[in-house]
Amino acid sequence: MPPKKGKKAKKAELERKAREEEELRRKEEEERLEAERLVKQREEEKRALERRIEARNDEVDRFVCHVEEMSARMAARTALLKSLRKKQHEVAEWQGHVGCNEAEWPDVDTANLNTYATEIDENLSFKAGDVTKCINTIDRVLAELEYNLLEKKQEEQGSEKLIEFSFQLQRVLLKKIDAITAQMLKESRNTNTERGTLAFDNGATKYGVVLCLSTQNSEGHGEDTCLDLSSIGIRLDISGQLCRNDYAVRICRFPFEACPRLRYVCGDLTMGGVFHVEMVRMPSPEMALADGWTLCNDAYANSEQSNERSVGTPTFLAPIKCSVRLPSNIIVDSPSSLLAATWNGDEERWSSKDSSGLEYDVESRTVSFQLSAPGMVGILQSRQIDLDYKSWSLGPIKANGEPVVKFKLVTPRFQVVLHISGSNCTLVAPDIPELSKLKGISQSPAQLLAKLSRSGLHLLPMDSDAAKMERTMKMHNIEERACGDVSILSTAFSIESSRFNSLLGRGQICYEIRESDTFTGGCDPSPMATALVEIDSESASARNAPGAKEVPAHCGNIRCSIVKGAEEGPESIPDTKFNTAAKDGTESSLFMSQCVPSLSSSEAMERVWSSSPLISETVKQVLELTRPFTFC
Numbered sequence: 001m002p003p004k005k006g007k008k009a010k011k012a013e014l015e016r017k018a019r020e021e022e023e024l025r026r027k028e029e030e031e032r033l034e035a036e037r038l039v040k041q042r043e044e045e046k047r048a049l050e051r052r053i054e055a056r057n058d059e060v061d062r063f064v065c066h067v068e069e070m071s072a073r074m075a076a077r078t079a080l081l082k083s084l085r086k087k088q089h090e091v092a093e094w095q096g097h098v099g100c101n102e103a104e105w106p107d108v109d110t111a112n113l114n115t116y117a118t119e120i121d122e123n124l125s126f127k128a129g130d131v132t133k134c135i136n137t138i139d140r141v142l143a144e145l146e147y148n149l150l151e152k153k154q155e156e157q158g159s160e161k162l163i164e165f166s167f168q169l170q171r172v173l174l175k176k177i178d179a180i181t182a183q184m185l186k187e188s189r190n191t192n193t194e195r196g197t198l199a200f201d202n203g204a205t206k207y208g209v210v211l212c213l214s215t216q217n218s219e220g221h222g223e224d225t226c227l228d229l230s231s232i233g234i235r236l237d238i239s240g241q242l243c244r245n246d247y248a249v250r251i252c253r254f255p256f257e258a259c260p261r262l263r264y265v266c267g268d269l270t271m272g273g274v275f276h277v278e279m280v281r282m283p284s285p286e287m288a289l290a291d292g293w294t295l296c297n298d299a300y301a302n303s304e305q306s307n308e309r310s311v312g313t314p315t316f317l318a319p320i321k322c323s324v325r326l327p328s329n330i331i332v333d334s335p336s337s338l339l340a341a342t343w344n345g346d347e348e349r350w351s352s353k354d355s356s357g358l359e360y361d362v363e364s365r366t367v368s369f370q371l372s373a374p375g376m377v378g379i380l381q382s383r384q385i386d387l388d389y390k391s392w393s394l395g396p397i398k399a400n401g402e403p404v405v406k407f408k409l410v411t412p413r414f415q416v417v418l419h420i421s422g423s424n425c426t427l428v429a430p431d432i433p434e435l436s437k438l439k440g441i442s443q444s445p446a447q448l449l450a451k452l453s454r455s456g457l458h459l460l461p462m463d464s465d466a467a468k469m470e471r472t473m474k475m476h477n478i479e480e481r482a483c484g485d486v487s488i489l490s491t492a493f494s495i496e497s498s499r500f501n502s503l504l505g506r507g508q509i510c511y512e513i514r515e516s517d518t519f520t521g522g523c524d525p526s527p528m529a530t531a532l533v534e535i536d537s538e539s540a541s542a543r544n545a546p547g548a549k550e551v552p553a554h555c556g557n558i559r560c561s562i563v564k565g566a567e568e569g570p571e572s573i574p575d576t577k578f579n580t581a582a583k584d585g586t587e588s589s590l591f592m593s594q595c596v597p598s599l600s601s602s603e604a605m606e607r608v609w610s611s612s613p614l615i616s617e618t619v620k621q622v623l624e625l626t627r628p629f630t631f632c
Helices: 002-099 114-120 129-151 159-188 445-454 463-468 476-489 602-610 613-626
Strands: 196-202 207-213 226-229 234-237 247-254 269-281 320-325 338-344 349-351 355-361 366-371 375-381 391-397 404-410 415-421 424-429 493-497 508-515 529-535 558-565 579-582
Touching: 002 613, 129 159, 129 247, 129 445, 159 247, 234 247, 269 320, 338 355, 338 366, 404 613, 415 445, 415 613, 424 445, 424 613, 445 613, 476 493, 476 508, 476 529, 476 558, 476 613, 508 558
Parallel strands: none
Antiparallel strands: 196 207, 207 247, 226 234, 234 320, 247 269, 269 375, 320 366, 338 349, 338 375, 355 366, 391 404, 391 493, 404 415, 415 424, 493 508, 508 529, 529 558, 558 579
16 A cells, blocks of 8 residues: 555656646746747837837928928018008008098007107196097097007007006096186186086087086085986986085096006906096185285186195095996996996006996996995996807908908807908998997907907907916917918918817817818818817927937927817717827928818919918907917
8 A cells, every 4th residue: 555655646746847847838938928029019119219200300301391481481471561561551641641631640659658648738728628629539549559559469568558658648638627627616616506517528429527516505405416417428316415515526437448458458348438426625715805805715716726636535425326328339238247346546456345236227228326435437347258259260251352251259149250351350240239330340450359349349368368267378379370370371271160179288279170162162162170289399299209300499399280180079079089190191390381281272272372461460460369279
């Protein structure tokens, strides 16, 4: 029995060793195969990297060639643009001479604007009607300054100059108004005038000044007193205010902003200008003394010297009810969108603490509210009410004569349509009564958009709006390049917004583009392709090719591509992913105009480069002012 057990153990030992040797050989073989696989993988990765570096080097060389080609082409367009603008200026200047038109300050230098304030401040001895002229002139000058600053893209940098000049003009205006007020009070101090008004205003524009004298009868305290100042569109219930013999009420309504930069930088928008409700100290009546002597207040002996308003103006004895009729060109969406507020000059902002109980009557276009303190009052509306763009599009349309580009911007309230031709644009929609006087009028983008803003349709967003709306603000150089590329292609291509644009980061912009079917009768339109604009150094092409050539600094760092986009599924499907891989058959460039020839006909590209640079520049201005790439 013992020998048999030894044989079994020996056999088991041999089998175990055989298994271990087999396992060892298997592991060695696996390690050898893994080592060979890794070597092969590294060789493949090395070859792939070499191919990517080679492709990147070719791409950079192609970029440099494109820059040289585009530099020559853009230099020629810039020279032509300069020549066309010079010709336009000469034509406008000649028409001005022929028509004996007053200067329109087309290229006013904001650095030397103080001269105008000096000129209108030379003589304070003027008639009441001069105030209306002064108001209209100031409004006109400030409007021209708005257009000038917007066209030169200096609305933030130049806002300080605009504010300073605006304040100079308004100070001069108030000095004139104070001089007339003093004269009126001086003339009325010896009269037993009951409640009434001495007014000077412009009934056509509904702006001006009204002075309401107090009663000389101290009795009647608490008597109802309604001032129906229809000449300037204001009605005040000032019960118990004018029974104080030592004060009068002065109401001024102006069409311009208290602080012009608010419309373009921050804060809510004033609707229909602003108005001032002020308590003005009454002069003491003259007293006849013996021997022909008269005792009077020296402060009012000379109206030209007594034009300073009283200090320490009190608050109202009780809140007064104000009713303000909005001009017919002001768009009001709903009463909930309006706010009555007073101007805080120290903090340079509007405050609603002194107003309450706002109501709006649609038929009479009248805003009513309670006001508890004198001051500058404005009817405000949120500046972001139309800035959450839903979509936008642009492209050429059929027109007789020079090319016309249609720009459509869909806001939460309206579909805004502009027709752009030459250096001007025309409002086509929305077709609402408030904008009837703006429709069909050819004017510059800055003029039209500024006037729309004054009417309550604000399409001039700023960086502060993006922060307040929690939107991803695109990098300014990316936004500028997208506006420039789209403006050049706008005369031959149809371009639309992409819902993926708002999902991309600050360094990427995308939109949809295809050759327009306007010139082919709408037959067989090509499908939309997705265009991507991004920072070149952060693109997959640059990241995946370390050690490759770098794009020269003078060429810029922004690349354009036609990408697959939403090819994996319709863009309307929410879970469709955005594919940034290049579309087959296309090449990236530093200019979108170098990317689209593979998707379009030679006629389309000929149409692009043969079109006037004036219309391209105007389209660019519209895009830069409305900023759809950040706000849509």
